[in-house]
Amino acid sequence: MIVAQHGRKLDDHEWKPFIEILLSAEHIVLTTHMNSDGDGLGSETALGEALRLLGKQVSIINPTEVPPNYRFLSGVAPIDVFNARNEACIQEIALADLVVLLDANLRERMGGIWQHVDFGREVGKLKVLCLDHHLEPEDFADLMICEAYASSTGELVYDLIMSLQEYTGKRLMTPAVATGIYVAIMTDTGSFRFPKTTPYVYHVAGELVAAGADPNDIYDKVYNSLNIQALKLLGAALSEIRLCENNTVSLLLISQDMLRATGSKLFDTDLIIRYLLSVPSVQIAVLMVEMVDGRTKVSFRSRGEIYVNEIAKIYGGGGHRNAAGCLLQFSPEKASRVVLGDVREFLKTHVNNTVIQL
Template identity: 65%
Template sequence: MILPEYGRTLNAEEWSPVIDELIEGQHIVLTTHENSDGDGLGSEVALALLLKLLGKEVSIVNPTEVPPNYRFLTHLYPISLFDDRDEDAIQALSLCDVVVLLDANLRDRMGSLWPHVSFSKELGSLKIVCVDHHLEPDDFTDVMVCENYASSTGELIYDLIYAFQKRLGRELFTPQIAEALYVSVMTDTGSFRFPKTSPYVYRLAGDLVSKGANASDIYDKIYNSLTCQALKLLGAALSAITVLDDGVISWLFISQDMLKATGSKLFDTDLIIQYLLSVPTVQIAVLMVEMQDGRTKASFRSRGNIYVNQLAKKYGGGGHMNAAGCLFQFSSDRAQKVLLEDLRAFLKTASSQVEGVNNEQA
């Protein structure tokens, strides 16, 4: 089967194990990584709407709350925040047939859900399915489709729905599903700016618009809905950015004091990192955020052949080659010192490797 006018063949065989598990299961829980983003949330909502259409009992249960600019998605399908002290939530998780993790391929990214999912799997017949597009997955699932060629997990869910249609012989896309998937693809491609925005992705987006997604409305809801607190944080953050090493590294640390002074929350930091890479000379941008429990979250962005997922991996994190992150298990003071030293060494090694490749090609 050729996807509509796109010239890319649908690999229905790849999706067959996923479809088998979702058809066999009746009580299905969908989840995504901690500190959810548009790709994870949009993919969850789209898949939940599809499964509901097929008569399944579906719940979306996430380890952290939905950021304000994505809460319009909850009008398409309800999203619950998991509380590991809530016996009803734990029981619901233990009674489901299938858990589907979207937009993450590491068990720890499930946060507080993972111990309960793992325990339920050991006790019964729970199946774990994962659909993702990041590098280097954990081996913890019964079925996994992890394709790092994809621009987003939403792109893969789009393919999955076409595979479902081929299996069942019926139209399954609705305007609501199209809207949720457009959120996924648009946000994870940086509004169609990032390198993995292939001609296929543009055509996919056009197909979703033709199926009912309102592109301008979705963009407005996500990017023109900053709270006053987030705006204050952005102002404070921009004045605190440091550019180091002759403009090669841009660096920003956001403390708990800064969050409290502006009345902002962790998810208000998500849009800030794009500003750190806006200086043309910068090769690596680093955003560090002090967590309430004393740990430190780090997000990395890079240009070209500077593969920051390798840097994140060193600290137990991961992600894409040019966009990755990790969580330091120690104080922010120590995290900043350790990371800056490692970052400089990493950048020196990466630059040498790129120079070596260029010399070989010459």
């Protein structure tokens, strides 16, 4: 495992072992985490196109459906959705000699794909690479590069592809590759406004635009293409937002009834959490979504030095310091009580030791 230090990027020498495994493979499967986002999708489509330019046979297989506002990336590289009954996807994994996981550093984030990857490693020559930027990686891959201080996995993919160009002498930064990386960086930096948006990130963005990425078109496709079901869900959700803990915490519970009534799906909830942190007094935003099996998906967002990944870790989750999540094994009603209790204790400890009344 390679974990780069704060304030620098990996050089060509550090990329070399990763590149050598990539180039030694012929049939490569790329994947990302469940409930994929712009960083994972943009990273895998960009890397997939670059590897095809190097003559590799590449398939992209994801554990869950691609959200509608990112489906234009299928024009960069086709994306298949894994299903345990889909023999074509299983066959692709069985034939692969390399699987690359992007934007996740836990094997469970691969969903049902992992058991087939694990089986391939046991009985054949399959290797696993992991490229990610989240905290606390699980050491399960043959080689993992996890740069926790990068703004996005897309930033790492940019550096990787530039090193691949240097290593192979082939031009790989095409408009399609640049588009995928730009989507990854733009979405994971909150349109270049989150704390890890360094001067280097702006430099990379400029290089991507010069290579053919269209910022206006990409932003329009990602953020201005909500379907009517998502808009109905947003309208219903906004009226249910609760402010608590002396208005320092915002909380929203989206039930299966709400999803059914609006005709929306799980991925339609992704853009809602930004509204929970829009109130100036709110320090922590909590979005809870009831899953079809009764469990509760929880997303946390926070400001400044309030690191909500510490809360997510209580429940076996994780993520970034200011953006994290977890999956609770109980109902939303119980989740609301339990999580709010832990948020209160967290705020007591981490925000000027202030006691906050429920």
